[in-house]
Amino acid sequence: MLVVGDSWARDAASGIAAAFHGKGQVKDASVLACGIRKPINPMPNRHCPDWEREWPALMDKVRPDAVLLSVQWDAAEQQIDPGGKPVTIRDDKARKRFVVNLDRAVRILSRRGTPVYVFGSTFAHVPGSVAVLLSGILLEFSKKYPGVHYLDIYHQLCNDLNQCPKKMSGVPVYGTDVHTSKETKVRLGNWILNSMFHR
Numbered sequence: 001m002l003v004v005g006d007s008w009a010r011d012a013a014s015g016i017a018a019a020f021h022g023k024g025q026v027k028d029a030s031v032l033a034c035g036i037r038k039p040i041n042p043m044p045n046r047h048c049p050d051w052e053r054e055w056p057a058l059m060d061k062v063r064p065d066a067v068l069l070s071v072q073w074d075a076a077e078q079q080i081d082p083g084g085k086p087v088t089i090r091d092d093k094a095r096k097r098f099v100v101n102l103d104r105a106v107r108i109l110s111r112r113g114t115p116v117y118v119f120g121s122t123f124a125h126v127p128g129s130v131a132v133l134l135s136g137i138l139l140e141f142s143k144k145y146p147g148v149h150y151l152d153i154y155h156q157l158c159n160d161l162n163q164c165p166k167k168m169s170g171v172p173v174y175g176t177d178v179h180t181s182k183e184t185k186v187r188l189g190n191w192i193l194n195s196m197f198h199r
Contacts, residue, residue: 001025002062004055005070007032008122011180012068015189027062035071036101037094039078055108066196067109067116074098075121075130088130102141110147117196118142119153124162151195156188
């Protein structure tokens with residue numbers, strides 16, 4: 001399995017590796033604070049990969065049976081025009097650019113018929129929020145492409161009342177303000193594998 005994307009991809013790769021119990025392999029190609037929007041002056045990571053060039057070679061090398069893509073970072077404000085202010089995908093131009101790049105990314109990752117799994121947003125789905133917009137775009141892609149599958153990670157972290165508790169069944173959900181605890185990584189790893197291979 002191949003995992004690409006941002007720090008949530010890294011969390012997922014860690015959980016999947018633990019859930020495999022040594023019976024499978026996961027290639028973690030995630031890069032912290034990097035998405036697919038290709039902003040000008042990316043912050044805080046100025047060394048984001050040229051994914052359009054690197055991912056085809058990675059697919060040739062790894063030849064995964066499935067790919068997991070996380071684009072949580074693309075919900076953040078990013079500068080996409082010289083001299084322009086940072087904007088989210090609420091901005092029409094930024095959203096169109098994201099959708100075009102998502103299309104390119106999916107085509108690269110699925111070109112051999114490899115199934116691609118995408119996370120919805122991990123944040124509270126407040127009506128009108130960037131989280132709802134991001135999840136909606138990714139869900140539509142899963143309907144557009146037969147080989148693309150939407151993973152509703154939000155409901156693994158939060159409930160239908162938009163409450164994202166710090167603990168579930170007494171187990172800490174988060175290890176930091178944003179990222180998950182070790183226990184939650186393993187729980188999510190098992191959920192991801194079940195979603196992929198026991199559909």
